[in-house]
Amino acid sequence: MGIEQKLGNMGIATTTLETVVNWSRTNAMWPMLFGLACCAIEMMAAQASHYDMSRFGMELMRASPRQSDLMIVAGRLSRKMAPVLRQLYDQMPEPKWVIAMGDCASCSGVFNNYALVQGVDEIVPVDVYVAGCPPRPEALIHGVVTLYEKVKGEKFKDLAVT
Amino acid sequence: MDKKLEPIVQALQEKYTTSIEEFRDEVHIFIEAEQIVDALTLLRDKYDFELLSALTATDYWPQQSPRFHVIYQLSSIARNLTLQLRVPLNGHNPKLPTSTRVYQVANWRERELLDMFGIEIEGHPDPRRILMPEGTQGHPLRKDFPLGYEEPQFTFNVEEINLRKPYAKD
Numbered sequence: 001m002g003i004e005q006k007l008g009n010m011g012i013a014t015t016t017l018e019t020v021v022n023w024s025r026t027n028a029m030w031p032m033l034f035g036l037a038c039c040a041i042e043m044m045a046a047q048a049s050h051y052d053m054s055r056f057g058m059e060l061m062r063a064s065p066r067q068s069d070l071m072i073v074a075g076r077l078s079r080k081m082a083p084v085l086r087q088l089y090d091q092m093p094e095p096k097w098v099i100a101m102g103d104c105a106s107c108s109g110v111f112n113n114y115a116l117v118q119g120v121d122e123i124v125p126v127d128v129y130v131a132g133c134p135p136r137p138e139a140l141i142h143g144v145v146t147l148y149e150k151v152k153g154e155k156f157k158d159l160a161v162t
Numbered sequence: 163m164d165k166k167l168e169p170i171v172q173a174l175q176e177k178y179t180t181s182i183e184e185f186r187d188e189v190h191i192f193i194e195a196e197q198i199v200d201a202l203t204l205l206r207d208k209y210d211f212e213l214l215s216a217l218t219a220t221d222y223w224p225q226q227s228p229r230f231h232v233i234y235q236l237s238s239i240a241r242n243l244t245l246q247l248r249v250p251l252n253g254h255n256p257k258l259p260t261s262t263r264v265y266q267v268a269n270w271r272e273r274e275l276l277d278m279f280g281i282e283i284e285g286h287p288d289p290r291r292i293l294m295p296e297g298t299q300g301h302p303l304r305k306d307f308p309l310g311y312e313e314p315q316f317t318f319n320v321e322e323i324n325l326r327k328p329y330a331k332d
Contacts (some may be wrong), residue, residue: 080295114302114310115294118327125330 018156025069025095026057026148032068032092033061036075039102039134043074056099056144065091070147071124072140076104077117089124099143099152100126100145103133163189167243170209174201190246195258198249202234202264211236211245214261217271219279223305229253230279234261251281260285278303 035043043123047061054060060070065088077085089098100120103109106129108118115118120126127150163171163184171189174180183190193201205211216235223229228250236245248259258275260283261268266300272283273292279302283289291298300307315323 080293108312112311112314114307118312121330123330124326 007135009051021116022152022154026151028057028059029069029097029140029148029151030067030090031058031061031070031072032065032144033063034071034073034088036077036081037075038102039074042134042137042140043072043101046140051137051141053141053144056141056148058144065089066093068092069095070097070099072099072101073105073124073126074101074119076109076111076122077123082123083118085120086123086136097127097147098124099128099147101140101143102135103131105129106131109133163187164243166241167245168244170205170243174204177201177204188244188246190248192248192250195251196247198234198247199259199261199264199308201247202236202261205236209238210240211238211243213237213239214265214267214271217261217268217275218304219275219281221279221305222301223253227252230256232258232275232281232282256281259285260287262287277301280304297320323329 035041045051047058058070067073069092071089071092073085090098098120100106104111104116105120106126108116110133112118117123128143128147130140132139135143164187167189171182171191173211174191174193176180178193178201186262202214210261213236214234215237215307216233219230219232221230224296229250230253232249232251234247234249237243238245251258256279258272259282260272262285263270269286269288270292272286273290274286276283276286276289277291277293278301294302302310313319313323
């Protein structure tokens with residue numbers, strides 16, 4: 001992140017650098033294993049050989065937050081689990097993104113009660129929401145590709161400090 | 163009532179002052195809170211009810227008083243019988259002696275009673291909340307606990323609800 005903060009305002013010189021950096025980020029983004037409930041099955045199905053997510057760069061899923069870029073929150077988040085989610089999100093190094101997979105992560109789905117957090121965006125900032133209960137593996141892959149387009153559009157001057 | 167169950171129910175009726183309720187093939191026996199551990203020990207040792215299938219409670223507020231009915235569902239695998247014991251408890255400081263020495267499985271079930279209904283269990287080895295996070299006020303399965311839902315967002319109120327919702331700021 002240091003290079004972006006110092007060089008962000010340099011105009012033409014940074015455009016090619018941005019393209020290279022964003023290309024490299026999208027081509028090897030490793031997600032963190034955070035399957036909570038039923039959506040985890042569809043996440044596993046998307047990672048398996050039939051709908052392969054490895055062709056999009058997600059070669060494997062890291063169980064450790066320190067070694068991953070992307071957190072796919074798949075499933076219901078209960079109020080007891082919310083501090084754990086926040087702690088894991090804080091342990092991920094920058095740059096990091098979050099996909100809220102499924103209805104329960106986006107808006108708590110069919111469960112509107114005292115025990116579940118109403119949408120994961122009350123706890124972590126979310127970049128892409130994938131709808132579905134559960135979303136088909138193709139829908140999750142569409143969400144991942146949408147995230148890639150968002151990452152490719154990221155500019156250094158949004159992050160520049162000087 | 164099952165033929166094999168009749169002598170057991172009669173023995174319980176003679177020993178404790180109980181009342182019986184029958185629904186289809188089920189038999190519900192009402193027992194006082196002080197006598198419940200005694201009754202469970204008797205049923206487990208003498209009449210082979212080895213399994214405590216369920217230990218839950220129901221809240222009948224405000225229609226009935228006493229408000230809580232703690233339900234012990236016992237099964238006998240050897241004799242192929244099931245029996246239900248009910249303990250009526252008042253809403254005002256409900257207490258119950260622990261059945262963990264009789265059935266080990268009652269440990270977590272009684273923690274659930276404490277968490278969801280606020281029924282205090284005397285002599286429990288580990289009295290803390292099991293399902294709700296620590297620091298929750300109130301007991302969710304009581305009938306006077308608010309439903310705890312978020313207002314559904316329609317087109318006319320979506321902006322005001324979004325302003326009040328606590329979004330995470332990175």
